[in-house]
Amino acid sequence: MESPIRIDVSLLPPATRHDTIFKAYESLDEGQSLVLAIDHDPQPLFYEFSHKYPKSFGWDYLDKGPEKWRVLITRQQSITDRIVADLVMEDLSLGKVFDAYGIDFCCHGDISLEEACRCQKLDINEVLVAMKKKSGPGAFWQPHFEEWSVSLLIQYILENHHSWERHTLSDIEDLTIKVADHHGADFPNLKKVKELVGHLKYAIIDHFFEEENELFPMILKGSKSVELLKEIEKMKVEHAEVGAILTDLTLLTNNFQPPQQACSSxxxxxxxxxxxxxxxxxxxxxxxxxxxAKAVA
Ligand SMILES: [Fe+2]
Ligand SMILES: [Fe+2]
Known part of the structure; x- marks a missing residue:
């Protein structure tokens, strides 16, 4: 048997870790594994895997701290290629979803989910969303944030939201410039979209800096000071500013619906x-x- 790839992300900056791990995982063939070494319990990463690759990866702890964690992550068949009868066997609650969509998981359940959706002319993404809502705990993206410690929650926010939003916003900015430069003459709204994306970028960069260097360290130290309350208020004001830019973008882009003649970019x-x-x-x-709530409790 081929020995698994080893990847140690302990020395990488937190913001780049998940991307590195997902790239390594996606380079695996079905059935191949990687051993991830990391300096904390990668539980938030498990939830992100559940979200990105539902029911299609193996997760086995080899070491559980206190200084080093190692997990064997195995790439398995994608959920859309899984046999519908097997999916129900693993999680009976999915039977109700399949029933509602007319997917036979009993007598004719020996076909893949993708094939079953094709036969029934169903939108597979809609079925996956319904499965996600119905499926048992742990099978899909169902983190119980309220049970998490404040440090785990902050770790999750940094490694998932801050990291993903940072690099996605940078991609969006590049794409906006390209699309606005090429099509701005035909679609004047694009000029304003470009301007708003610029505002969004600066608002978010400043906001993340403030959270990562001021607010989160204060919370992690267990501070209950007046300064903490001021930082929280500041955070909420900045959230409202980001929300306002996004509302403008939503209106300007007709809820992100491109015009019929729009090109692929x-x-x-x-x-x-x-x-x-x-x-x-x-x-x-x-x-x-x-x-x-957790910070001020
Ligand atoms: Fe944040
Ligand atoms: Fe925030």
Missing amino acids: FRLLYSKLGEFKQDILQHIHLENTLLV
């Missing part, structure tokens, strides 16, 4: 902007509600 830009908005709204919600 134009479509990609709107799709990435919509995705970015969803991610940052979850991120803000997590900080404004759960993180604040």
Whole structure:
């Protein structure tokens, strides 16, 4: 048997770790594994894997701290290639979802989820979302944030939201410039989109800097000072500013719906902007509600 790839991210900056791990994972063939070494419990990463690769990866701890954690991560068959009968066997609650969509998981359940959706002319993404809602704990993206420690929550925010939003925003900015330069004459809104994306970038860079260097360290130290409350208020004001820019972008882009004649880069830009908005709204919600509640408790 081929020995697994080894990857140690302990010395990498936190913001780049998940990207490095996902790139390594995606370079694996089905059935291949990698051994991840890291300096803390990678539980948030497990949840991100569950979200990105539902029911299609193996996760086995080889060492569980206290200084070093090692996990054997195995690339398995993608969920869309899995046999529907097997999926129900693993998680009975999925039977109800398949029933609702007319997917036979009993007598004719020996076909892949993708094939079953094709036969029934179903949108597989819609089915996956319904499966995600119904599936049992741990199978999909169902983190119980309220049970997490404040340090785990901050680690999750940094490694998932801050990291992903930073590099996605940079991609969006490049794409906006390209699309606005090429199509700005035909679609005057693009000039304003470019301007708003610029504002968004600066607002977010400043905001992340403030959180990472002021607010989060204060929370991690267990501070309950007046300064902490001021930082929290500042965070909420900045969230509202980012929210306002996103509202303007939503209106300007007709809720990120590209015009019919839009080229593929134009479509990609709107799709990435919509995705970015969803991610940052979850991120803000997590900080404004759960993180604040845990910090001041
Ligand atoms: Fe944040
Ligand atoms: Fe924030």
